[in-house]
Amino acid sequence: MLVILHPNTDESSDEFKKTWHHLSSLLGIKLNKHDIQGDKQKLTEIYLLGDTHTVNKEEIESLPAVERVIRISEEYRILGRHKDNQRTFGFDYNGVHFDQKGLNVFAGLCAVDNPEHVELTLRALQENNQQCTRMGAYKPRTNPYSFQGHGEACLPYVFELAGKYGIKVIAMEITHESHIDEIHRCLEACGNPTGVLLQVGTRNIQNFELLKSIGRQKTYPVLLKRGFGITLNESLNAAEYLASEGNSNVIFCLRGMKSEFGLPHRNLVDFCHVPVIKRLTRMPVCIDPSHSVGTRDVAPDGLMDVMHATAQGVIAGANMVLVDFHPVPSKALVDGPQALLLEELPLFLEDVQIAHSAYQKRCALISQ
Numbered sequence: 001m002l003v004i005l006h007p008n009t010d011e012s013s014d015e016f017k018k019t020w021h022h023l024s025s026l027l028g029i030k031l032n033k034h035d036i037q038g039d040k041q042k043l044t045e046i047y048l049l050g051d052t053h054t055v056n057k058e059e060i061e062s063l064p065a066v067e068r069v070i071r072i073s074e075e076y077r078i079l080g081r082h083k084d085n086q087r088t089f090g091f092d093y094n095g096v097h098f099d100q101k102g103l104n105v106f107a108g109l110c111a112v113d114n115p116e117h118v119e120l121t122l123r124a125l126q127e128n129n130q131q132c133t134r135m136g137a138y139k140p141r142t143n144p145y146s147f148q149g150h151g152e153a154c155l156p157y158v159f160e161l162a163g164k165y166g167i168k169v170i171a172m173e174i175t176h177e178s179h180i181d182e183i184h185r186c187l188e189a190c191g192n193p194t195g196v197l198l199q200v201g202t203r204n205i206q207n208f209e210l211l212k213s214i215g216r217q218k219t220y221p222v223l224l225k226r227g228f229g230i231t232l233n234e235s236l237n238a239a240e241y242l243a244s245e246g247n248s249n250v251i252f253c254l255r256g257m258k259s260e261f262g263l264p265h266r267n268l269v270d271f272c273h274v275p276v277i278k279r280l281t282r283m284p285v286c287i288d289p290s291h292s293v294g295t296r297d298v299a300p301d302g303l304m305d306v307m308h309a310t311a312q313g314v315i316a317g318a319n320m321v322l323v324d325f326h327p328v329p330s331k332a333l334v335d336g337p338q339a340l341l342l343e344e345l346p347l348f349l350e351d352v353q354i355a356h357s358a359y360q361k362r363c364a365l366i367s368q
């Protein structure tokens with residue numbers, strides 16, 4: 001059962017205290033409180049966990065701080081919509097807002113290789129008014145002898161350069177819970193010049209202990225990538241692991257499915273699921289056209305497949321684009337063949353804007 005409080009309820013108010021006291025006295029029920037920062041107001045939701053069949057809905061609704069009570073289905077308890085379109089969701093992190101309406105582009109290096117490439121990339125982002133990027137330090141590789149990422153060693157220059165070029169959020173994959181501490185310590189030591197969105201890769205989506213440890217901290221939001229060989233339901237349940245531990249600032253990323261049917265693309269592009277995830281959950285939806293398509297192939301119309309795939313996701317309402325760029329793809333240590341060139345950044349961003357405006361026009365059309 002979900003108890004939604006009146007917007008902007010102050011926790012030191014009598015209304016809140018009376019409501020919390022009553023809910024805490026319900027036998028066999030545990031409380032789990034989540035604060036959600038929407039566009040205009042703060043919402044507080046309290047989840048009643050346990051056997052709620054005997055809990056009287058009307059009685060809870062009459063408590064002073066309570067606006068509404070919803071009986072929720074078992075699936076995606078915290079992140080799900082539960083047929084309630086009034087529930088808003090969104091969060092701010094380091095000055096950047098994430099929700100199911102906006103759009104943030106995270107262009108950058110698949111893997112950090114050296115300070116020069118990091119600086120060239122970040123400078124190009126700043127010149128193009130970007131405040132987010134992707135930078136892989138910990139790389140999960142198929143082959144144990146392949147480059148595994150520079151790990152902790154590269155964090156100081158990545159964070160300092162990000163600060164220098166006005167980058168507010170870096171999407172960075174982690175593969176072990178100890179990486180959260182490494183990132184945290186380094187950010188503190190550098191004076192927090194930037195922020196980090198912790199990325200969980202497709203291969204780790206069912207690493208439940210990793211998900212639980214990431215979910216137990218609320219400092220960093222999470223970008224969770226869909227499992228490339230499991231059902232959507234299984235991937236959404238993985239997202240719920242993060243929320244069930246306390247961190248519901250989760251963005252869900254589509255990155256293509258492993259299938260021979262996707263050939264000649266690296267994966268079968270699954271961006272038609274953007275609206276499905278928005279319908280089932282309240283998570284902002286990210287698309288990763290680079291890992292989906294995996295090449296720089298160009299269609300006869302002159303547009304790269306990566307740009308076509310991006311447009312397909314954005315015109316369907318994607319809220320974030322995670323995309324590989326590299327100053328010299330031939331020298332990239334990971335995924336060079338799919339990286340776009342820094343000179344292509346303005347074109348790419350304009351193409352994204354065209355698709356985003358088209359999405360907004362489509363929404364306006366339907367709301368007339």
Ligand code: PEP
Pocket residue numbers: 110136140173200201202203225255288291
């Ligand atoms: C990545 O984004 O660098 C990555 C490894 O992606 P995925 O987990 O989707 O393969």
Ligand code: MN
Pocket residue numbers: 110291334335
């Ligand atoms: Mn990659």
